Amino acid sequence: MVKVKYIVAALIIIVGGIAIFFYVFESQEAKIKKQFKFIAEKIEKSPGESPIISGRKAKSIAKVFADPCFINIPVYDYSQEVTSESLSRYVFTMRSRYTRISMTFYDFSFEHMEKETARVTITAGIAGSLSTGETVKDIHEVTCSLKKSDDGWQFVKVEVVEVLKK
Amino acid sequence: MDGEFNICFKPRYIFSGPKKKDIVAIRLAGNRVMLLKRVVALEDDTLEFKNGILYVNGEEMAEDYLVYPSNWNLAPRKVDKGKIYVMGDNRNVPIQVHEFGQASKKRIIGGPLW
Numbered sequence: 001m002v003k004v005k006y007i008v009a010a011l012i013i014i015v016g017g018i019a020i021f022f023y024v025f026e027s028q029e030a031k032i033k034k035q036f037k038f039i040a041e042k043i044e045k046s047p048g049e050s051p052i053i054s055g056r057k058a059k060s061i062a063k064v065f066a067d068p069c070f071i072n073i074p075v076y077d078y079s080q081e082v083t084s085e086s087l088s089r090y091v092f093t094m095r096s097r098y099t100r101i102s103m104t105f106y107d108f109s110f111e112h113m114e115k116e117t118a119r120v121t122i123t124a125g126i127a128g129s130l131s132t133g134e135t136v137k138d139i140h141e142v143t144c145s146l147k148k149s150d151d152g153w154q155f156v157k158v159e160v161v162e163v164l165k166k
Numbered sequence: 167m168d169g170e171f172n173i174c175f176k177p178r179y180i181f182s183g184p185k186k187k188d189i190v191a192i193r194l195a196g197n198r199v200m201l202l203k204r205v206v207a208l209e210d211d212t213l214e215f216k217n218g219i220l221y222v223n224g225e226e227m228a229e230d231y232l233v234y235p236s237n238w239n240l241a242p243r244k245v246d247k248g249k250i251y252v253m254g255d256n257r258n259v260p261i262q263v264h265e266f267g268q269a270s271k272k273r274i275i276g277g278p279l280w
Contacts, residue, residue: 107196123196141195163194163201164252164267166243 029110032118032146032153035064036105043103045095045128058092066147066156074162098136101128116148121161172202176276184208184250184274186222187231191275192252200275201265203252204231207245215240218257234258250274 042061045054062084069087072079082090095101104125112119121143128136145157174191184190184205191200206220206227207213213222218236220227236257245251245268253266 107198109196123199139195139199161195163192163273164265164269166240166267 028113028118028148028153029108032110032120033105033108035146035153035155036108036122038064040103040105043091043095043101043126045098045101047099054092054095058088058095061091062088063151064154066149066154069155070157072157072159074165075160097130098128099131101126103127118146118148118153120144120146172200173279174200174276175279178277179274183271184277186227188277190250190252190277192269193273193275201252202278203254203266203269205250206253207251209245209247209249211251212242212244213240213251214242215261231255232257236261248272 039061042057045057065082065084065087067084068081069084070081104127105122106125107123109121110118111121121141123139124142125139126136127138130136141161141163143157143159143161144155146153147156148154172191179190186205186208188205189202190205191202193199194201207222211222212224213220215221215236215238218238220229232255234257238257238261240261248271249268250271251266251268254264257264
């Protein structure tokens with residue numbers, strides 16, 4: 001019986017130790033993935049969201065982007081540096097057009113990973129319903145360059161990959 | 167992309183590149199999202215649309231696979247090196263909303279098995 005107690009205690013210590021190890025020494029890739037998760041949480045909108053919450057979400061999303069951040073969306077002929085303020089305003093306006101919206105990021109491919117810079121290509125999916133009732137579903141490949149700052153990893157460049165060029 | 171499930175034959179273009187009128191699977195994003203499109207022009211070809219008729223290098227292309235006619239017009243354009251020009255067969259939609267254009271050959275995953 002005493003032996004079983006020791007085994008259980010040892011198992012708890014080992015599992016706890018592993019959990020603490022991963023918490024303390026979280027990989028940089030995991031930290032970058034967390035930034036994408038943060039964006040997805042802030043973009044997400046459910047019907048009936050109050051304007052105060054909308055404003056807060058739009059404002060807080062800017063903190064994971066460098067000021068300014070370069071954004072390139074060839075399909076919309078959009079290519080320019082965007083300040084944090086403009087980015088928040090754009091996110092607020094974009095979200096206000098939707099009654100429901102969700103964003104997903106997957107298929108992470110880390111092409112470059114240094115101590116303070118990173119480049120990652122991901123699949124970004126957006127789905128939602130516009131105020132007009134129209135449903136939107138879109139998927140793009142996006143390449144992001146990030147730099148590490150005191151506030152964590154920040155996006156310095158976001159480029160939507162143009163797969164089909166007319 | 168629309169959630170449809172297709173089986174793709176990856177080794178199809180191991181020994182030869184895609185030809186005109188082939189249907190190819192193009193990697194749109196990541197490893198899972200593909201587009202199925204028809205090859206209408208190869209690198210260095212020039213294509214254009216006049217009243218729904220596709221011209222490649224100045225010659226009308228016979229497109230017997232089309233079900234619906236279109237009234238598309240598109241100014242001439244040359245396909246870059248290392249690229250192919252692809253389109254869908256569903257052309258009874260406005261040209262502005264149809265997804266087509268030149269894609270890198272590197273993005274071709276294969277062809278549909280059937």
